[in-house]
Amino acid sequence: MRSAVSSGILLVDKPQGITSHDVVARTRRLAGTRRVGHAGTLDPMATGLLILGVNSSTRLLTFLVGQDKEYVATIRLGQTTSTDDAEGDPVVTADPDTVAAVDDGSIASGIQALTGAISQVPSSVSAIKVDGKRAYALVRAGEDVVLKPRPVTISTFELLARREVGGFLDLDVRVECTSGTYIRALARDLGASLGVGGHLTALRRTRIGPFTVADAPALENLDVAASLIGPADAASVLFPTLTLTEQAATDLGHGKRIDATGLGTIPEPGDDGLYAAVDPARRLVGLVRVTDGVAKSAVNFPPDEPEQNTSTEAAAE
Incomplete structure (x- = not known):
């Protein structure tokens, strides 16, 4: 049995001669989860940076695909x-x-x-x-x-x-x-x-948005757990960050709108008008938009639940 890793973003240096799907399949086996996707295909001939999302962090891939x-x-x-x-x-x-x-x-x-x-x-x-x-x-x-x-x-x-x-x-x-x-x-x-x-x-x-291949391990040396960039850290690189109170984090997670005026200075929004909203423990609660001082969730990030029966064979399907 192989226990599933938590959520996060992985930077991988893809070698020549394999497909992006091959990298995903190998990562599924290493991570013990089928919930792995990638942002931006590389042809088999190409090498270099491939960004993978694991578990709920696959939701961040949408915002990576369109990066320069x-x-x-x-x-x-x-x-x-x-x-x-x-x-x-x-x-x-x-x-x-x-x-x-x-x-x-x-x-x-x-x-x-x-x-x-x-x-x-x-x-x-x-x-x-x-x-x-x-x-x-x-x-x-x-x-x-x-x-x-x-x-x-x-x-x-x-x-x-x-x-x-x-x-x-x-x-x-x-x-x-x-x-x-x-x-x-x-x-x-x-x-x-x-x-x-x-x-x-x-x-x-060599680069996708703010992420570079210099920070990506080679596929053959990939240690998924050690290489994961946590959802809050990854989202905070992509978007300006709002640090929530515990109550605000709970309310936002339940789909409620929250008063953002009490969260300190609100920076200029990122792409698509989004902010990364994190709780006091640095968990990514979601991506939000702020209008007239009120924050509303655009994408929620619920805590990942461990998968059951995550054998190497099952995860490779």
């Missing part, structure tokens, strides 16, 4: 692929002399054109749903999929290094962007603008 993200990546100029990354089949390969002629100024101009608020067409093999089906599933079934462009913001698109590799030109880059941005699409579009084609050969997510 940071990546370091390698873009290969000189070849397009069927998936816009190294996992796809080569489609068009440019003449090596043409690739070698691409100069730093042209690369800088191409990167600048893809920086800021842009309209991006996601990769056709993305997980976006088309008529209820994943785009990648339709592509694998032989259908021609063209997705609609969507607005994204690339706040940073920085060239770190360039090198010639076997007739191609590899660019190491750092990207900071809004949620929903496809780095594969940036590689594809940069290559297209330079007339040589391009695709992604490496991708590592």
Whole structure:
């Protein structure tokens, strides 16, 4: 028998070659609970930060998915692929002399054109749903999929290094962007603008909102209980905090509105107008909104109850 851990957020450094669901499945076994979810899928080729929620803290994942993200990546100029990354089949390969002629100024101009608020067409093999089906599933079934462009913001698109590799030109880059941005699409579009084609050969997510991969243990070294960030601590990183009295915490937990004017200075609200409301023992009671000095719960966080019969096999389902 394996006892279930309490609620919290986990930062995990995902290795290459496995899916985000594989990480969730392993964490379920380690944590002894099936209530594990993740915020933001990483492709099997990608490595880096994956944020997991355990037990009631899965409710926080909704507020993590939309956070800005940071990546370091390698873009290969000189070849397009069927998936816009190294996992796809080569489609068009440019003449090596043409690739070698691409100069730093042209690369800088191409990167600048893809920086800021842009309209991006996601990769056709993305997980976006088309008529209820994943785009990648339709592509694998032989259908021609063209997705609609969507607005994204690339706040940073920085060239770190360039090198010639076997007739191609590899660019190491750092990207900071809004949620929903496809780095594969940036590689594809940069290559297209330079007339040589391009695709992604490496991708590592280094940040989601305020959380960084530097604080994330590798999956093979993951100690769930030791690595859990408590719900109150995680929510207080994401939102300004209101510290409740015991009575206010009880009332809020019962769905009542509470007078926030007696809780001290009320800071400016966070995203979606939310505050993290914690009790005197630093338990997260909920996320609240304050209007005219009255706080009302938007999301409740009841105490986690231990699961029964949390065997390794049952938790892995």
